[in-house]
Amino acid sequence: MKALLLAAAGLFASVAPSAQAGNQPPPNYENWGVCPFECCTYREWTASDDIDVYATRKAGSALAFRLHPDEKVTALTGVVITEKAARVRIDRAMQDGYIDGKDGPQLALKPGDMLYLLAPLGEGAFLFWYQGKVYHSSVELGAIPTVAAERARMVWWKQIRNSAGKQGWTKSDKFGNADACG
Template identity: 75%
Template sequence: MKRLDCAALLLAAASVFSTSAPAAPAAPARRAPPAQYENWGVCPFECCTYRDWTATDNIPVYQDRKAGSALAFSLRRDEKATALTGVVVTQKAARIRIASAMQDGYLDGKDGPQLSLKPGDIVYLLAPLGEGAFLFWYQGKVYRSSLELGSLPTINAEQARMVWWKQIRNSAGKSGWTRSDKFANADACG
């Protein structure tokens, strides 16, 4: 399966920021991620890179990332554009039951896995990162997985519903959003 096809199948994205009043007691961690969870900046396949891309077909680019948004512009086949960023929106996370004990869950700035997962624990697939790694939700936090978690036979990523929106700027300086995967040069590995 081509990488972009895989990304389109699995798609999702971004950090959710929450604030609480300093004096308020801590709220219990959510067991499942919120609906429409957004992971900003995720490029959801191995070697995926936001940079100059080339349209491989005619592509509509919209003003906003929502159904019914007005058309901002269209890219023509072979037209170059700059992919600025993206967001993978997880509309439904895949629910994964851990079958055997494992150390997993990586966070930026932390050494080693942060979680000791036990049989029966539930994690939620948020977005693919390529080569069997994922972003996943566990008890209110988002982690990067190891390949061990990604290789579990219980993972059925097809249960997830994700949409990958890309922010594109054309040569005239206009920017907008598209869900199209019809681009060349998105894969830095070739």
């Protein structure tokens, strides 16, 4: 999954001049509740390997518990932390930028506009930052050809609860049943 996050972000980034600081997302931007691949869902997952689960998402956190292969857990939520967003230069005019609760695209993007990918959402859609606001993209945005790749850095932390009721955090992608599509 980590490779998928890096590849997805790298595929759609292009080299561009620095944008003004206010137009860029803050470092370590936290995208709460995002399940970052097609059909990803938080529900009962099954460990496919030994997995360390920590008390918090901080480096050096105490080990909360350890999972073993075939152990079932409840995936409660997650957070994709965008340590470095991927820059995308718009190459053609398009309507995009969706916000929950509003009808239709909210942005009239034009060639040369710069936006920043925060997290893949699956099926070619992304969460992105544009001029200080966060939007969901259409698949048209994901189809923009790249000039050169600039890798984004993202970390996906998952909060899980084991059968004993203990909760903790892991970055491991070694789980089955996270994909609702099969």
